[in-house]
Amino acid sequence: MIIKGIIFDYGFTLFFFENPSLERYTECFKKGLLKSIKLLKEKQVWSGRISDELFVKEFFKKRQRFWREGIKTKIEFPTSFIYQEVLESLEKDNLVNNIDHIDEDTYENLAEIYHSFEREEWKPFPKTKETLEELSKHKHIKLAVLSNHPHHKTIENSLKEYNLFEYFDAVVTSAEFGKRKPDPEIFLYTLKKMELSENYDCLVCGDEYVDVVGGDRAGMQTILCERIYKFPFEREINVPNLLRINDISEVLNYIT
Ligand SMILES: [Mg+2]
Numbered sequence: 001m002i003i004k005g006i007i008f009d010y011g012f013t014l015f016f017f018e019n020p021s022l023e024r025y026t027e028c029f030k031k032g033l034l035k036s037i038k039l040l041k042e043k044q045v046w047s048g049r050i051s052d053e054l055f056v057k058e059f060f061k062k063r064q065r066f067w068r069e070g071i072k073t074k075i076e077f078p079t080s081f082i083y084q085e086v087l088e089s090l091e092k093d094n095l096v097n098n099i100d101h102i103d104e105d106t107y108e109n110l111a112e113i114y115h116s117f118e119r120e121e122w123k124p125f126p127k128t129k130e131t132l133e134e135l136s137k138h139k140h141i142k143l144a145v146l147s148n149h150p151h152h153k154t155i156e157n158s159l160k161e162y163n164l165f166e167y168f169d170a171v172v173t174s175a176e177f178g179k180r181k182p183d184p185e186i187f188l189y190t191l192k193k194m195e196l197s198e199n200y201d202c203l204v205c206g207d208e209y210v211d212v213v214g215g216d217r218a219g220m221q222t223i224l225c226e227r228i229y230k231f232p233f234e235r236e237i238n239v240p241n242l243l244r245i246n247d248i249s250e251v252l253n254y255i256t
Helices: 022-042 052-073 079-092 104-121 128-136 152-161 184-193 209-217 248-254
Strands: 005-008 015-017 122-124 142-147 170-173 202-206 221-225 243-245
Touching (some): 005 184, 022 104, 052 079, 079 104, 152 170, 243 248
Parallel strands (some): 005 142, 005 202, 202 221
Antiparallel strands (some): 015 122
8 A cells, every 4th residue: 555644643642741640731731821811911801809829720620621521522622712711701700801802812822821831841752853754755645743732833833843844734733623533524634634535545643542543433544653651541442453653763664
């Protein structure tokens, strides 16, 4: 089979987060959230009637609620949307002012600040760049990143920061598409953005259930990139013809 495209997952496939734990993620998000308050103060949204702690508590409560809903429905609720929801409910309780001062760009900026500390933690695996460089020599192979992430620019900026963005014909996130992996629609949308019509010409490479099950549902050959870290509540993967690799560079064994 001549491979015409590869769809890579981002987290723990192309990039890693050292010593990941719920506590470390939460710490990054809390730092980002507190930093974003500065922008709310600049926009004169902040009032003396709300504390940083209450804002953090309300935000995490909403984030958690929509995260659960997203798992159930496969709908992505972007971080900018969560900010909007939180501020609207705080305004109803008369705890913030003037939320109409916040336009779409500002919601985007808030989301970017929220994810900024998380982004610093994600680093490419040692062999990510050389693997992409090698793949780029095969002119007939198109490459894409497909990530379940609630803020599109965070993924793009991370790829740009490490000079990897140029290797990809498409970068798709659930924030941009509106639905999350394993929904097969997001895989088909990625194929379209890669300008590939035949799904059986394309490989999907990722570290999670959502990558390989979603890729399989969309009719593609899947490769599980096995992680050193195990996550809590991992689902058993039962996909026919699943290929398994331990390092991103091994993907080179499956192309011609
Ligand atoms: Mg992943």
